[in-house]
Amino acid sequence: MITTTGPWTPLKDPVYRMLWLAVLASNAGTWMQTVGAQWLVVHEPDAATWTSLVQTVTTLPVLLFALPAGTLADALDRRRLLLAVQIGLFGVASVLTALAALDHLSPPLLLVFTFLLGCGQALTLPSWQAVIPEVVPHDQLPAASALGAVNTNLARSAGPAVGGLLVAQFGSAAVFGLNALSFAVFALALVRWRRDPQPPTGQAERFGSALRAGERYVRWSPVVRRILGRVLLFVLPGSVVWALLPVVARQELSMGAQGYGVLLAALGIGAIAGALLMPRARRLLSTDQMIVATGLVYGAALAVVAFVPHTIAVVPALVLGGAAWMMLVSRMNAAMQLVLPNWVRARALAIYQLVFAGGQAIGALLWGQFASAFGLDSAFATAAAVMAAGLLLVRVWPVHTHENDDYTPAVYWAEPHLVIEPHRDDGPVLISARYRVRQENAAAFLTAMQRVRGSRMRTGASQWGLFRDTADAELFVEAYLVPTWDEHLRQHEGRLTESDERMEERAIALAEGAPEVTHLLATDR
Template sequence: MSSSTSPGLSAPLKIAAFRNLWMANIVSNVGTLMQSVGAAWLMTSLTSSTTLVGLVQTASTLPVFLVGFLAGVLADTVERKRLLFWSQLWMLVVALVLAVITWMGLITPWVLLGLTFALGFGAAISLPAWQATVQDMVPRESVPAAVSLNSIAFNVARAVGPAIGGVLVAATGAASAFFVNAVSFVAVIGAVTTWKPAARQKSRLSEDMFGALRAGFRYLIHSKRLQSPIIRASAFNFFASVVWPLGPLYARDVLHTTASGFGLLLAFFGTGSIVSALLVPRLRSVMQLERILAVGSMISASSLIGLAFAHEFWVAAVAIFFAGTAWVGVLVNFNVATQTAVPAWVRGRALSFYLLAFQGVLALGGLLWGYLAGHIGIAPCFQVAAGGLVVGLILTRYFPISLNEDVDLRPSMHWPEVHESIDLDVEDGPVLVLVEFQIAPERADAFRETMRGMREQRMRNGAHRWRLYQDIQDPQRFVELFRVDSWGEHLRQHERLTVTDLEVQTAALAFHEGPEKPRVHHYLNIEG
């Protein structure tokens, strides 16, 4: 449960940079959601294929799957302000092209999908940087509130944008919605331009693209705290997101409504999301996180069952309101858990993994749910998705979630600087590091258990091999060995260590009984 002393929901809004970008984000999201309604409804008028209708969602989310890792590396290695500026400008131009082509009557299903994909590409490049800027602007204790506010911003837009978009599309056509979306990017470009971020602390050891990608994957593989929210969010999102690809078909074929009716349905979803985002910070103070997630999944499943059997518009509106409530109540917590699970040096890459999983299942779901609806119908798809949400609760046992409030991820910089006796280049290597311990026999088992945590720490921060050996002739002597790819990568390990890493190392050092500190040796591979 969260601390009762956590800052209130409004605390991040007192920071001018966050407040300006937050308001601009609302404007941009209104335009984006108007565009989404226009694209989805336009596709239903261009084709009768349920698969092509479902592919509208796939086209907008597939870019995250294709370039998500690259976007995460860029968020960690280039100036985030510049990255956000150019990605927003790209989306402005693409949205304007889409508006003009549609207005001229030249739009086809595949042109619509192609330009939707191009918009998704811009969003994919900017998303990790956008989310990583939260901790560039607000203190760590305000991150949950800032994430909730960003969710509110999106869902205020979700409540307003689809309704306006539906009316506009019904009255004047999809081209108008596309043009409004293009104009909306101007607000974000303006806010980004005026933002003056603090100078980022630059490492003396820059990473190349391949090395940064490899370091990010290595961190993911050896961090259960990061894996859990990603896996759980993917499972929830795959089933709960069924309303997105099937929503236009449900509105047209089951409720027999128009584009404005479809937009109104999405507005109810957005309103439910706002209510949830407002309540989540308070719920964390009175309810365990896992219980919030379980209740959210059950509400989402119940809402899908309601949609499966609803044939009246207002019954469906109530069901989709609670679907929106559950959606945000669950996903905001997964997002916060991801952001607080990693140190600053890998935050952009961690968020790209989360967004890849999040958007990847949206892309896959758009294809599969659209295909399945063409064979078994829309209502049975909602029922299958509801069952999947219930079954997915079993993941709670194997991938528990924590907001990591007791984890201090600030750099500790506690490793002493290595004095080199030979000239070394950062590319030299591999390097073998050896640490000698003297451990009393009666404490050996406890020491080995503690060193398991040390292994994960070493591997997360740069090692790719780790072993613990016991001297056969001197059973009290233990040797820890780990290998890194290069001398530069080992020096980066020095910079990546956190205060929590220091606590683990302090616990291991407490077992050492020699007259001096454990001896550390560095060996450079020179042949073979």
């Protein structure tokens, strides 16, 4: 899909610009918070353990709560959820600031507050990602995704540098206070956002079933699965940079804290350059070509760090690596945004965040152990080789984003004729559809029904089967099981999309008229 929007076009919208700047302040505050927390424990006995625990409790909530947070974001009003979370984070950060200023903050208590702040961030991520399509037009989503990556990289570059200066001059309480203020800024931006009235969503979906529905959608969506797989294949070797860059700065390049800041700035500059290149890259390269190009550039940057450990070579390599990282991540994020229907968007994006953060966490752990055993150079060289090996899978495992598919909600099923009125929690429900198909159309019908199978499973079915009558070769019976009547009603009421409708129409066109549909409800045992 060719778009004429520029890399900064979404920022022309005052609402998106206001929210983007507020998120930038929040992201920078989070990085400053991490610097302040690590500085507080750096003089403790066993400082290395305490410092690593700060990083662990910062990222652990994303791994634990990303999917539940996405489920809440799909079930509740996303703007109100974001606002409530920011107010809560402001309260937690304010108490932390007061305790630090009064010198009443022990390392274990610091970890507790850091974990609570991480939980708030885990709640924020899927809600913010899911709300972006409400703010910018559909054709600006790729540019908005690139700006999101620029936001993250700017915060990653500027936050630690500014935080380090403030901690050196005023102590950790100062950065804790600024972090609290950043949450207040985000909350104020959400209050000022005059959101368009949202259509009624009907009865709220129960948390447990909503959680399973999100997992089921991702499992039965080939497009989403391939995006997640490609992200993992890139992030696992790519995480070596984020895990070992401080060690590279100190041991390989003989740099101090300021030199480490220069390396982070190089990555940030590369991210901004990547954002500027994204519109042209989208026009010139397909998704799979983008994957190969960014993987080659990032792998080459890793090889430079491994084999040419000199500042004059590493800094330009990191600029290129930052651009490649931003372009790949933003392309995959935009692809997710484009292929997700609204009813499951936050849950699927939460799984995306889970895969992304989990890949970084696992990769960082593995590369840290690898570097301890075999050395830094070997770790970066091996990561470059793993990155190259992942690119070989593009031909056999391409990412098809189906940009011509339409994920607009479609309500096209007829209301079921009922004599018995089920309760929404009753189930399971067995839905059957009888098709009459001529012999010459049977093979094409079977192929079309495999796509219908994916639609059924994504939107609520737990089991599906297609059967042929042994006494009548033209009679086919589709049968699928839905856990509850509520789940089936949601298929009727908005889970299906225009693309699902086209899949079903192609199958029905091969049959002799519309199928005869029945609904069977499990009897009480």
